[in-house]
Amino acid sequence: xxxxxHKLAQRLKSSLWMLVVPPTxxxxxxxxxxxxxxxxxxxxxxxxxxVDIRTGITVATVVALLLVAASGYVAWTQSRIDGDLRPYQxxxxxxxxxxxxxxxxxxxxxxxxxxxxxxxxxxxxEDCI
Amino acid sequence: MTDHNPDQFSVFxxxxxxxxxxxxxxxxxxxxxCTGIQSTFSAFxxxxxxxxxxxxxxxxxxxxxxxxxxxLAWYAARTPASQLDYKGGMRVIFWFGALGPTxxxxxxxxxxxxxxxxxxxxxxxxxxxxxxxxxxxxxxxLPVGGQSVETANEIRIPVGxxxxxxxxxxxxxxxxxxxxxxxxVDMIPGRTNDLVxxxxxxxxxxxxxxxxxxxxxxHMAFDVVAMEPAAFEQWLTNMAxxxxxxxxxxxxxxxSYGCSGCHTIRGHIEGATIGxxxxxxxxxxxxxxxTLPMTLDAISRFIRNPxxxxxxxxxxxxREISDKDVAVISNYLVELR
Ligand SMILES: [Cu+2]
Numbered sequence: 001x002x003x004x005x006h007k008l009a010q011r012l013k014s015s016l017w018m019l020v021v022p023p024t025x026x027x028x029x030x031x032x033x034x035x036x037x038x039x040x041x042x043x044x045x046x047x048x049x050x051v052d053i054r055t056g057i058t059v060a061t062v063v064a065l066l067l068v069a070a071s072g073y074v075a076w077t078q079s080r081i082d083g084d085l086r087p088y089q090x091x092x093x094x095x096x097x098x099x100x101x102x103x104x105x106x107x108x109x110x111x112x113x114x115x116x117x118x119x120x121x122x123x124x125x126e127d128c129i
Numbered sequence: 130m131t132d133h134n135p136d137q138f139s140v141f142x143x144x145x146x147x148x149x150x151x152x153x154x155x156x157x158x159x160x161x162x163c164t165g166i167q168s169t170f171s172a173f174x175x176x177x178x179x180x181x182x183x184x185x186x187x188x189x190x191x192x193x194x195x196x197x198x199x200x201l202a203w204y205a206a207r208t209p210a211s212q213l214d215y216k217g218g219m220r221v222i223f224w225f226g227a228l229g230p231t232x233x234x235x236x237x238x239x240x241x242x243x244x245x246x247x248x249x250x251x252x253x254x255x256x257x258x259x260x261x262x263x264x265x266x267x268x269x270x271l272p273v274g275g276q277s278v279e280t281a282n283e284i285r286i287p288v289g290x291x292x293x294x295x296x297x298x299x300x301x302x303x304x305x306x307x308x309x310x311x312x313x314v315d316m317i318p319g320r321t322n323d324l325v326x327x328x329x330x331x332x333x334x335x336x337x338x339x340x341x342x343x344x345x346x347x348h349m350a351f352d353v354v355a356m357e358p359a360a361f362e363q364w365l366t367n368m369a370x371x372x373x374x375x376x377x378x379x380x381x382x383x384x385s386y387g388c389s390g391c392h393t394i395r396g397h398i399e400g401a402t403i404g405x406x407x408x409x410x411x412x413x414x415x416x417x418x419x420t421l422p423m424t425l426d427a428i429s430r431f432i433r434n435p436x437x438x439x440x441x442x443x444x445x446x447x448r449e450i451s452d453k454d455v456a457v458i459s460n461y462l463v464e465l466r
Contacts, residue, residue, distance in 0.1 A: 109227065113231050116235075117234075117235075117238060120238060120239065120242065121242055124239070124242040124243055124246065125242070125245075125246060125247075126246065126249075127247065
């Protein structure tokens with residue numbers, strides 16, 4: 001099973017589309033967190049809303065982190081595919097793949113942390129004020 | 130180059146000394162402004178205290194990070210090339226460029242968020258509804274189980290108790306700021322903003338309007354008195370009483386000059402809500418929203434020509450009033466305690 005997934009990850013060629021997955025997930029999670037909190041706070045009392053908000057943000061955060069981790073994993077396997085030597089700066093398919101994979105991996109790391117930072121306030125504040 | 134030439138340095142000495150004076154003069158003068166009755170650094174409430182500790186922790190962390198970054202730059206510039214291999218370089222970037230900052234930021238984020246939490250409130254906390262109006266403050270105290278009490282241009286709170294302010298405005302945006310007590314909160318027409326505070330130290334302080342609201346924005350301040358709970362209860366009971374004193378000549382003049390069209394003096398002349406409630410005016414610490422001292426001269430000056438004190442003020446002038454009449458009215462007002 002895991003072996004199969006690994007094979008699949010190796011076959012999913014890194015591309016610009018792959019590169020934009022982590023920041024896009026981060027942006028959507030960010031948007032969801034803010035909009036959902038604003039709506040819940042406006043619709044119910046300032047203290048009652050917090051349970052809903054925590055549940056919603058927890059679910060969104062888990063989903064977002066899984067997506068980001070998955071794209072990070074794909075990028076990581078591809079950055080280890082054999083090819084030319086560093087630096088990856090020539091206009092060959094291998095260099096392009098390595099470059100995109102490395103950039104995707106870094107963006108995934110950044111997005112992972114950013115998503116956590118967006119979620120933390122929901123677990124520290126207890127009301128909408 | 131030969132030996133050190135002492136003259137070389139003596140040329141620079143006077144320059145650097147006057148430069149130091151040039152820098153430290155203003156810095157000291159500015160630091161002097163960091164204390165007193167209207168300063169976040171002289172905190173007398175839990176909110177301002179946590180803001181202050183947040184400031185110190187952030188400053189300390191920023192100093193450490195700055196020194197660290199400068200050291201790294203210095204180290205990188207001085208280290209010969211090829212000191213680190215590719216792997217070693219990547220490891221430095223990983224620890225000092227990614228993991229280190231992330232951990233540090235996480236700690237600071239959680240610390241600062243915990244400092245931003247609002248104080249918990251209960252149903253038996255004192256509520257004070259304050260509206261910012263051009264260019265003064267209307268305050269209505271809503272004690273639990275007691276009758277509501279309206280007053281103006283002065284906020285008194287009991288030490289050690291949680292107080293919930295409900296802030297709004299009928300005209301333009303103002304901002305309610307008692308620097309020693311808590312952060313500022315905007316007063317927005319059509320909206321009520323909450324501010325929860327708890328004073329920790331009795332004393333007399335000062336608050337201001339912190340959002341430009343018109344010509345006399347800078348003259349829109351108020352006195353803040355944090356009192357021991359027993360003294361506060363006594364004060365509030367007194368504020369709930371109507372004005373004493375019978376048919377004084379001042380009271381008649383107050384009516385005949387039309388002051389009663391805008392000002393309420395409970396027990397004497399009621400119903401008007403355009404201007405500040407003057408029921409216990411004489412017990413206030415200042416005149417005209419923290420702009421003049423509470424003296425007979427200042428009251429007379431304000432009544433005769435309020436715009437000379439506060440440009441754009443919403444009270445008409447009474448320049449034609451005789452010296453005698455204005456003195457009688459001022460005496461009457463200052464007796465209202
Ligand atoms: Cu104002």
